[in-house]
Amino acid sequence: MSRKQLIDLTKRHLAHATAGTVDQAPEIFRVPASHYTDPERWQHEVDRIFKRLPLVLAFSAELRENHAYRALEVCGMPVLLVRDGHGEMRAFVNMCSHRGAQVVAEGTGQARRFMCPYHAWTYDSQGQLVAVLDADEFGELDRACLGLTPLPVNERAGMIFVVLSPGASFDFETSLCGYGEILEHLGLKDAHWVGRQSVEGPNWKIAYDGYLDFYHLPILHRKSFGPDIGNKAVYDAWGPHQRVGMPLPGLTGLANKPEEEWPTSVLLAGIWTLFPHISIATFDADGPFYMISQLFPGSAVDRSVTLQTFLSPQPPSAERKVKIQQQMEFLRHVVRDEDYATGLGIGRALATGAKSHVHFGRNEGGGQTFHSWVDALIDTETEDLLPLFSRTVGPKVR
Numbered sequence: 506m507s508r509k510q511l512i513d514l515t516k517r518h519l520a521h522a523t524a525g526t527v528d529q530a531p532e533i534f535r536v537p538a539s540h541y542t543d544p545e546r547w548q549h550e551v552d553r554i555f556k557r558l559p560l561v562l563a564f565s566a567e568l569r570e571n572h573a574y575r576a577l578e579v580c581g582m583p584v585l586l587v588r589d590g591h592g593e594m595r596a597f598v599n600m601c602s603h604r605g606a607q608v609v610a611e612g613t614g615q616a617r618r619f620m621c622p623y624h625a626w627t628y629d630s631q632g633q634l635v636a637v638l639d640a641d642e643f644g645e646l647d648r649a650c651l652g653l654t655p656l657p658v659n660e661r662a663g664m665i666f667v668v669l670s671p672g673a674s675f676d677f678e679t680s681l682c683g684y685g686e687i688l689e690h691l692g693l694k695d696a697h698w699v700g701r702q703s704v705e706g707p708n709w710k711i712a713y714d715g716y717l718d719f720y721h722l723p724i725l726h727r728k729s730f731g732p733d734i735g736n737k738a739v740y741d742a743w744g745p746h747q748r749v750g751m752p753l754p755g756l757t758g759l760a761n762k763p764e765e766e767w768p769t770s771v772l773l774a775g776i777w778t779l780f781p782h783i784s785i786a787t788f789d790a791d792g793p794f795y796m797i798s799q800l801f802p803g804s805a806v807d808r809s810v811t812l813q814t815f816l817s818p819q820p821p822s823a824e825r826k827v828k829i830q831q832q833m834e835f836l837r838h839v840v841r842d843e844d845y846a847t848g849l850g851i852g853r854a855l856a857t858g859a860k861s862h863v864h865f866g867r868n869e870g871g872g873q874t875f876h877s878w879v880d881a882l883i884d885t886e887t888e889d890l891l892p893l894f895s896r897t898v899g900p901k902v903r
């Protein structure tokens with residue numbers, strides 16, 4: 506695997522670029538409109554997808570030092586991420602063993618000890634309960650059993666994956682379906698923090714559909730990215746995780762160059778998604794920078810929240826930081842005022858019940874794969890999801 510695999514993928518893109526073709530799924534795929542609007546189904550998605558699968562909740566770049574932490578709420582669960590004194594990443598339910606208060610206020614920081622704001626019970630960065638206020642008066646306790654509740658956590662390719670199932674264990678490698686190794690090439694592990702912003706959006710699947718879709722680019726984004734941007738896509742999948750590439754005519758120039766000289770930037774071009782909620786895109790501001798979008802279901806079926814995190818492979822100079830910040834403004838505008846404004850309108854229209862289905866074309870295989878996996882996970886009641894990841898769930902024809 507590795508560069509060889511990237512070369513093989515690029516050869517496939519090159520063949521499409523040379524022939525002027527795109528990937529085509531076997532059939533047009535129909536998704537019931539109710540899948541986007543039914544509150545019961547949405548709750549199943551939260552419970553069976555967002556609470557059972559690894560989610561990317563943070564990045565190595567923001568929790569680099571020992572005792573660096575981040576507290577956040579995800580799908581209603583308060584989570585504390587902390588790098589302990591030995592450099593190991595840990596995740597906990599951010600909830601005190603005494604009477605359930607949130608121990609750490611939302612945000613980031615650096616701390617060896619976390620003191621609950623209610624009655625000052627105190628935990629260390631390994632989640633152990635290390636101090637109880639007026640312990641003699643409180644009564645005898647087995648402190649060893651009263652630490653913070655751990656969540657499965659894994660740091661891979663510069664991303665911190667967490668499963669929102671308290672106390673469970675999880676086979677992260679199997680769920681990545683071989684994708685982890687290739688993601689390492691993006692270099693997020695050594696990237697530098699630039700900034701973060703959030704955007705409110707429509708139903709999480711309406712929003713996510715847009716990240717897998719190049720078909721809309723020169724149409725919806727004609728005023729921002731311009732009408733000349735390509736709309737052809739090539740999809741490569743590792744289980745539910747997909748890379749969306751563009752078979753651009755410019756690729757044909759590679760055919761005359763030895764493979765060793767193919768630039769890494771070309772090999773890594775496109776959108777790298779991680780099921781169910783991550784999209785990694787590269788942009789340029791005097792050098793590449795990453796925008797990583799983390800989508801989360803919002804407060805109801807018709808709402809989502811997207812966190813956009815910006816990382817730079819090189820330490821950004823003050824001047825470059827300003828340029829990336831300008832791009833951040835532009836990208837927030839594109840996503841909020843073009844993609845999500847359209848998505849919120851889609852949500853309202855689908856809720857009318859006027860149409861029973863929406864359509865994903867043969868050229869929209871990415872969306873087909875995504876919805877196939879959502880369906881498969883909703884239909885899987887057992888706790889053990891690994892058999893699902895061990896085989897490919899292909900687009901279903903309806």
Ligand code: FES
Pocket residue numbers: 601602603604605606621622623624625626
């Ligand atoms: S709830 Fe945390 S110390 Fe009482």
Ligand SMILES: [Fe+2]
Pocket residue numbers: 715721722725726844
């Ligand atoms: Fe878009």
